[in-house]
Amino acid sequence: MLKKIILSLLVIGILGGGYAYFFMYNKSHPDYEDLDADITISAQDLYLQCKENGKAAEYTGKIIETLGTPQEIEDNDGIKTLVFVFEEGMFGAEGVRATFLPSNNNELSSLSMNTQVRLKAFCTGYNETDVVLEKASLIRK
């Protein structure tokens, strides 16, 4: 009887472990559009904090809600990037670059430059020319 109980527990343990591993291994990426922002900061302050104050580590890996006036929109194979330019450096414009989720493409197409935009995105860091934001989505308020 005891043998049967131990065997059953063992089987349940193996199945449970296997299920947990499978679930973890195949877990999907977060839905960035649904995540709450960790930090809210203007695009200009974000850039200055990373560039002047060396605080990129405080923002990297976080969901950032930011507000600013973009000057350019880039389209690389259907992936759209809003560029908030704050200065000119050795290799061109420097500032904050926000690359958007494709679900925002329609709205971005009709967006006029030099008007204020609020967005939410995942910050992947500061590369000594730009603060890079990815998986961005527009916030409609």
Added chain:
Amino acid sequence: MKKYSLILLVLIMGTSVFAQKFVTKSGHIRFYSETPMETIEANNKQVNSAYDHENGAFVFKVLMKSFEFEKALMQEHFNENYVESDDFPNSFFKGKIVNNEDIDLNKMGEVPVKVIGQLTLHGMTMDVEADGIMDIQENMISASSKIIIEPKEYDIKIPGAVVKNIAEEIEVFINVDLKKLSK
């Protein structure tokens, strides 16, 4: 008059130097690891790169957290356990094109190139040599290359449990469309 001539000279020299620079902030780096156990692939499409035709200098700057994996768990392990991207957020390459004199910006078409330099990854710097192709176009250069990286050379420790899942030699494919810097 002399003062204005000097300013003009500086402006002309400045323009000619900048006219030789090509940059991108949306370069693509893909790495690929294949073992009988598992195939792992990741893409980074936010790569900064610059080429100076004047002296052949070529640089790349890569944010490690910009690498995207198909599986979220792999991405987590990559950042937290392998490249430790909180401690080493950037990877960069600084080098030069050995046969830079073969690149004629007025002659459209592909030019085979050899690049040498140093790659810093996970806080370790190693010499790197690679062959590549520079496709010269109007106001643009498309550059591509492939290098092999061995994680152990960069002190990237792979836990014993997954050591058979990750190749000892990882292929890294580089594709950048460098646009002429207009300044």
